[in-house]
Amino acid sequence: MKIGDISKRSGIPVETVRYYEKIGLLPEPQRNANGYRSYSPAHLDRLLFIKRCRNLDMAQDEIRELIRLAEQPEADCSDVDALLARHLNHVRERLKELQSLEQTLLTLQAACADSRTVRECGILDGLNADLEALDPKPSHTHVPGTHRRGNH
Known part of the structure; x- marks a missing residue:
């Protein structure tokens, strides 16, 4: 999906999606031959996770740490x-x-x-x-x- 699509589906403005990529909260998407970003369902899931964390007033570093911890599913919680x-x-x-x-x-x-x-x-x-x-x-x-x- 394109950036406008993921923005609409997540309720997060395009500029914010780009910002999350820039600071590393959201992995960079693949690029199509025409240079457009191509987002996967995993990107949407990550954006929704970030949005829920922000709604809980979590700071970017806290979200980054939660993402890091989530990538270790067998670790102690x-x-x-x-x-x-x-x-x-x-x-x-x-x-x-x-x-x-x-x-x-x-x-x-x-x-x-x-x-x-x-x-x-x-x-x-x-x-x-x-x-x-x-x-x-x-x-x-x-x-x-x-x-x-x-x-x-």
Whole structure:
């Protein structure tokens, strides 16, 4: 199947399919005589696997490791379990970060409960001030862009 076909069947944009090839998550397909990529059902299976992992908010390195482990079907699955346990811990940490973020936003929002002019806006004043004063334990463990639901 062509790249447009595999994109449609997997629900993954063409650009993302190419990206997964580029970074090695998806093996390069055969090329037809005309130079077009020719994907097999195994490529579709791999894309769907990657998509399910991304829907679980797994990072590319985690997916790469799961793929490597899946290619050893007779091996003990304790490494898979350990990877999932690490990911679950990361998700739990992220939940704590999001709860802290929620509290910070609530504090900011409470600063502007009355109708005022923009010049008097407590939210803008709070954003211009040091946010650490609102949240004494800011988190720096989040890697931007790794936790959005989407195609990558």
